[in-house]
Amino acid sequence: MYAEERQQSIAELITSRGRVSVADLSTSFGVTTETVRRDLAMLDRLGVVRRVHGGAVPASALTVTEPGVGEREYTRAEQKDAIAAAAVEYLPGSGGSVVMDAGTTTGRLAALIGPDRELTLVTNSVPIAARVAPLSGISLRMLGGRVRGATQAAVGEEALTSLEWLRVDVAFIGTNALSLGHGLSTPDSDEAAVKRAMVRSANHVVVLADSSKIGREHLVSFARLENIDVVVTDAQIEVSDRKSLTDNGIEVVIA
Structure with a gap:
């Protein structure tokens, strides 16, 4: 799997689950945690996800609004x-x-x-x-x-x-x-x-x-x-x- 394909799959997984840890992504995609962190850093720069301690969440998860x-x-x-x-x-x-x-x-x-x-x-x-x-x-x-x-x-x-x-x-x-x-x-x-x-x-x-x-x-x-x-x-x-x-x-x- 090319890096771009893996990053797209990671983004889709985070969007569906709401939050995914670095360790879980490393296991799921068979790559090192360092590779996952680089992927997340790229997706964060693109505004697709937001990195949090130990993993990432959808970009929409970090918000200043709240539902009634x-x-x-x-x-x-x-x-x-x-x-x-x-x-x-x-x-x-x-x-x-x-x-x-x-x-x-x-x-x-x-x-x-x-x-x-x-x-x-x-x-x-x-x-x-x-x-x-x-x-x-x-x-x-x-x-x-x-x-x-x-x-x-x-x-x-x-x-x-x-x-x-x-x-x-x-x-x-x-x-x-x-x-x-x-x-x-x-x-x-x-x-x-x-x-x-x-x-x-x-x-x-x-x-x-x-x-x-x-x-x-x-x-x-x-x-x-x-x-x-x-x-x-x-x-x-x-x-x-x-x-x-x-x-x-x-x-x-x-x-």
């Missing part, structure tokens, strides 16, 4: 349902406290909280607050601030000030992207600031992220991998990505 809640609600819905069901195991016992980030997967987790569970629940998500408010066992604290239309999440100084004084048992955090080099990231700086404060407020951090988020990077990083304890994801996670997470001391739960 309505669009995201039905994207990879089956995986999100399974992730939420697995994450229930990390809810603290009676009398415990959680902070729940805005997101469609965290929203599914909120929907699974039973009427008999007694928790203090802090959130910046308007939909999550509306979902748990009728539950008699939930002591709800809704963070104030400007509500972003795209995510229906409260952001800004009011939310940050409230989180500064809180300490909760568990934070359930969503993310637009997760990579070894850039950590957890999101397109919006205001949203990133609130997520960062939520991570800092918790004794235990559980990230809910379907496998399409892993290996991607967005504009603003809000947490390093060392700041999180658990990633709950789906079975489509790449073997190399799972190993990278576990090598960083993170528990990976496959829903």
Whole structure:
């Protein structure tokens, strides 16, 4: 296979999978990792792919835009349902406290909280607050601030000030992207600031992220991998990505 043919095949593979590691490409095409890195460098210069730590993603994966809640609600819905069901195991016992980030997967987790569970629940998500408010066992604290239309999440100084004084048992955090080099990231700086404060407020951090988020990077990083304890994801996670997470001391739960 000529270099140009191999590079075209690599580009097609990355486009279809969303992210591919250097090691996987080396095995698939029977060439050295150095050859793969040269191919990726060429494809990156052409704007076809974007190189990330240990591999590459489609050029469209590195973006400063984000879909709205309505669009995201039905994207990879089956995986999100399974992730939420697995994450229930990390809810603290009676009398415990959680902070729940805005997101469609965290929203599914909120929907699974039973009427008999007694928790203090802090959130910046308007939909999550509306979902748990009728539950008699939930002591709800809704963070104030400007509500972003795209995510229906409260952001800004009011939310940050409230989180500064809180300490909760568990934070359930969503993310637009997760990579070894850039950590957890999101397109919006205001949203990133609130997520960062939520991570800092918790004794235990559980990230809910379907496998399409892993290996991607967005504009603003809000947490390093060392700041999180658990990633709950789906079975489509790449073997190399799972190993990278576990090598960083993170528990990976496959829903």
